[in-house]
Amino acid sequence: MILDREQPEQVEIDITFTGLKGRGGLALSRVIIKNCTGYDPDEIKRHLDAGMELIGGWERFVSPGMQVLLKVNLIGPKRPETAAVTHPEFVRALTRILKEQGCTVWIGDSSGGSIAGIAPTAQSLVVSGLARVAKEEGAVIKNFDKEGVVEVTPASGRVSRMYLARPMFDADFVINLPKLKTHSAGIYTGAVKNLFGCIPGLRKAEYYRLAPDPKDLGQTIADIHQAVKVGLHIMDGITAMQGEGPTAGDVYHAGKILISTDPLALDTVAAAMLGMEVDDIPILVSARERQLGESDLAKIEVAGDFDAPILLPDFKLPKRFRSSRKSNHAVLVKLIDFLKTRPRIKRKLCKDCNMCVESCPVQAIDRESKRIDYASCIECMCCHELCLHNAVELKRDNLIADIFTRLYRGTYR
Numbered sequence: 001m002i003l004d005r006e007q008p009e010q011v012e013i014d015i016t017f018t019g020l021k022g023r024g025g026l027a028l029s030r031v032i033i034k035n036c037t038g039y040d041p042d043e044i045k046r047h048l049d050a051g052m053e054l055i056g057g058w059e060r061f062v063s064p065g066m067q068v069l070l071k072v073n074l075i076g077p078k079r080p081e082t083a084a085v086t087h088p089e090f091v092r093a094l095t096r097i098l099k100e101q102g103c104t105v106w107i108g109d110s111s112g113g114s115i116a117g118i119a120p121t122a123q124s125l126v127v128s129g130l131a132r133v134a135k136e137e138g139a140v141i142k143n144f145d146k147e148g149v150v151e152v153t154p155a156s157g158r159v160s161r162m163y164l165a166r167p168m169f170d171a172d173f174v175i176n177l178p179k180l181k182t183h184s185a186g187i188y189t190g191a192v193k194n195l196f197g198c199i200p201g202l203r204k205a206e207y208y209r210l211a212p213d214p215k216d217l218g219q220t221i222a223d224i225h226q227a228v229k230v231g232l233h234i235m236d237g238i239t240a241m242q243g244e245g246p247t248a249g250d251v252y253h254a255g256k257i258l259i260s261t262d263p264l265a266l267d268t269v270a271a272a273m274l275g276m277e278v279d280d281i282p283i284l285v286s287a288r289e290r291q292l293g294e295s296d297l298a299k300i301e302v303a304g305d306f307d308a309p310i311l312l313p314d315f316k317l318p319k320r321f322r323s324s325r326k327s328n329h330a331v332l333v334k335l336i337d338f339l340k341t342r343p344r345i346k347r348k349l350c351k352d353c354n355m356c357v358e359s360c361p362v363q364a365i366d367r368e369s370k371r372i373d374y375a376s377c378i379e380c381m382c383c384h385e386l387c388l389h390n391a392v393e394l395k396r397d398n399l400i401a402d403i404f405t406r407l408y409r410g411t412y413r
C-alpha cells in the first residue's frame with residue numbers, strides 16, 4: 001500500500017509531488033532563484049519572503065496551527081562552513097518565518113554511515129549547529145533514527161516494502177531543504193536526492209547494496225518521493241559544495257536560493273547553473289522516468305532575480321563527470337569508463353574510526369589494513385562520502401588515463 005496522505009484542508013491549492021497544479025493559475029513548474037550574499041538570517045528571510053510571493057506567498061502553503069517539518073540535509077557530523085549540510089542560519093530564518101505564520105516547526109533528518117554500529121544523526125545535529133538553532137528558536141528536533149517508521153510499498157516494486165521516518169507522515173506539511181552539492185558517485189545531489197535521508201539509520205547501506213548503480217538508487221529515491229508528498233523544496237545554495245562532494249569537496253560561494261514545488265524542475269535548473277543537464281545525472285534520469293516533475297528547461301518558468309538559469313563560473317565538477325553531450329566521442333568515453341576512479345584510503349589521514357568499514361554495504365574494506373577489496377567493491381562511494389577526515393580519496397590507477405581525462409574535460413567541456 002502506498003500511503004496517500006490528505007493535504008490539510010486549509011491549503012487551497014492542490015499540491016502533489018509533481019508541483020502546483022491548476023488552481024491559482026500558476027505555472028506547473030516554476031523555479032524561483034534569489035540572490036543572497038550570506039547567512040544573515042534577516043537577509044535570508046527577506047529573500048525567502050520575496051521568493052515565496054512569486055509562487056503564491058506563504059499563506060498558500062501553511063496556516064496557523066500546522067506542524068511543519070523542515071527536512072534538512074544532515075549527511076553527517078559536519079560543520080556548516082564545510083557546505084556539507086543545510087546551514088543552521090538558513091534553517092533559523094525559515095523557522096522564524098513559519099513561527100510568524102503560527103506554525104510549529106520540526107527539524108529532521110537521518111545521517112548516513114555508522115560509528116560503532118550507530119548512525120551518527122545525534123552527533124550530526126550538534127556538530128552542524130542545528131540542535132542549537134532549534135533550541136534558540138523553539139523548534140522541535142526530529143531525529144529520524146528515533147521517531148519510528150511507516151511501512152510503505154514502493155511503486156517501483158524493486159523491494160516489497162520500505163520503512164520511512166514517521167515524521168515525514170505525521171507533519172501537516174513538509175518542506176525539503178537540500179544543499180547545492182556535487183556528488184562523487186551520483187555527480188550532483190539536490191532536491192530529489194535529499195529525500196534519501198527519510199530512510200532511517202543503518203538501513204541506507206542496504207539500499208546502496210541493492211542499488212549499486214546511481215540510476216537504480218534513483219528508482220528507490222523516486223519511490224520515497226511518491227510515498228511522502230513534500231509540498232515545497234527550498235535549496236540552500238548560498239554556499240555550495242564543488243569537486244568531490246557531497247562531504248569532501250570544496251566550498252563554492254554561489255549566493256543562490258532556489259524555491260519550487262517541483263523537485264525535478266528545481267534540480268534541472270540547479271544542474272544547468274553548474275553546466276550540466278539532467279542526462280548527466282543518473283538519479284535525475286530516474287526521476288524523469290518516474291515523472292517526479294518537469295525536466296525540460298524550456299517548460300520550466302524561472303523567476304525571481306533571473307529569468308533563466310545562470311552559469312556559475314569556474315564551478316568544479318566531480319572527476320566522474322562526463323557529459324552526455326560527448327556522445328560523438330563514445331570510444332573515448334568507454335576508455336575513460338574502463339579506467340575510472342576508485343576509492344583509496346590514505347592511511348596518513350585515517351583516524352581508524354571505522355565509519356567506512358561499518359558503512360560499506362558489501363564489507364569490502366578490511367578493518368585492520370583499510371585495504372579495499374576491489375573485486376567486491378560496488379563503487380557506491382559511501383566510504384568517500386562518509387569519511388569525516390577526508391581520508392578516502394578518489395584515484396585513477398592509471399596516470400596516463402588521469403592526464404588523458406583531464407585534457408579531455410578541458411577540451412570538450
Ligand code: SF4
Nearest residue numbers: 350351353354356387
Ligand atoms: S578512512 Fe575515514 S572513515 Fe575510514 S576508518 Fe579512516 S578515518 Fe574512519
Ligand code: SF4
Nearest residue numbers: 360377378380381383
Ligand atoms: S569500498 Fe567504498 S565504494 Fe566500495 S562498496 Fe565499500 S563503501 Fe562503496
